[in-house]
Amino acid sequence: MHDDLKKAVDILKSGGIILYPTDTIWGIGCDATNSNAVKRIYEIKKREDSKSMLVLMENPALLDRYIEEVPEVAWDLVEISTTPLTVIYPGAKNLASNLIAEDGSIGIRFTKEKFTSQLLQRFRKPLVSTSANISGEKSPAFFDEISEEIKSQVDYIVEYRQDDTTPAQPSSIIKLGPGGQIDIIRK
Numbered sequence: 001m002h003d004d005l006k007k008a009v010d011i012l013k014s015g016g017i018i019l020y021p022t023d024t025i026w027g028i029g030c031d032a033t034n035s036n037a038v039k040r041i042y043e044i045k046k047r048e049d050s051k052s053m054l055v056l057m058e059n060p061a062l063l064d065r066y067i068e069e070v071p072e073v074a075w076d077l078v079e080i081s082t083t084p085l086t087v088i089y090p091g092a093k094n095l096a097s098n099l100i101a102e103d104g105s106i107g108i109r110f111t112k113e114k115f116t117s118q119l120l121q122r123f124r125k126p127l128v129s130t131s132a133n134i135s136g137e138k139s140p141a142f143f144d145e146i147s148e149e150i151k152s153q154v155d156y157i158v159e160y161r162q163d164d165t166t167p168a169q170p171s172s173i174i175k176l177g178p179g180g181q182i183d184i185i186r187k
Contacts, residue, residue: 001115004160009122016155017041019146022056022129023113024084025139025168026146028154029056032126035096041128042098044153047135049098054086054107056129058120066094066106066126071176078110084171085109088185090178099128109171115160131170141168 008018015037017030028044030037032055042049057063060078063070068091077087092099092106100106109129111117120127131139132146140146143162151157173185 001118001160004158005115005118005122007156008119008158011156012123012125012127017044017153018156018158019132019151019154020116020119020158021113021143021161021164022116023109023111024171025141026132026143027056027129028132028150029127029129031123032095032099032128035098038096038099038128041130044150045130045133045135047130050102051135052101052106053099053128053130054109055095055099055126056109056111056116056120057126058111058117060110062126063089063108066108067091068093071180073180073182074176077174084111086171086173088173088175090176095126105175107173115158139170 008020011018012031015034017028017037017040020027020029028041030041067089074087077085086107086109088105088107090105092104095106132150133139142165172187175183175185177183
């Protein structure tokens, strides 16, 4: 896994795109602060750039670097969540502008998965995470379900967990609004 992590970090630092396992399903990722890399992911997925993508982080203590004002309820949600949870926060900052939604929000998930946690610790920046499929097609549950079209367009494919067939699901999604308003987007 050490070589895999080193190669993935090197690709991310050079503005490249990786295909990697997450705490949910396989994802396509890049440096969340690099607008050119984010643009490439939209192109690979054939996805409109008005549809924002989420960001993975490994440490909630870093949230203040990327969100103007973290709603108090967010800390509770992150702390009590036992399954992967993406929280959409208002007031995104210090991220690629083409990653932030039109309303200024960004979805962030804190990963506890071994590979992505170590990757994020070494990379020291948030990582874009979007399902490894063409927009509108079924999200691949396992590595073997990822299309050759996707695989051929990334700069590095992580070897770790390619043979893993443990059932995985996308994360739950909650959007936080003004005054502590909570909207459940996906259970």
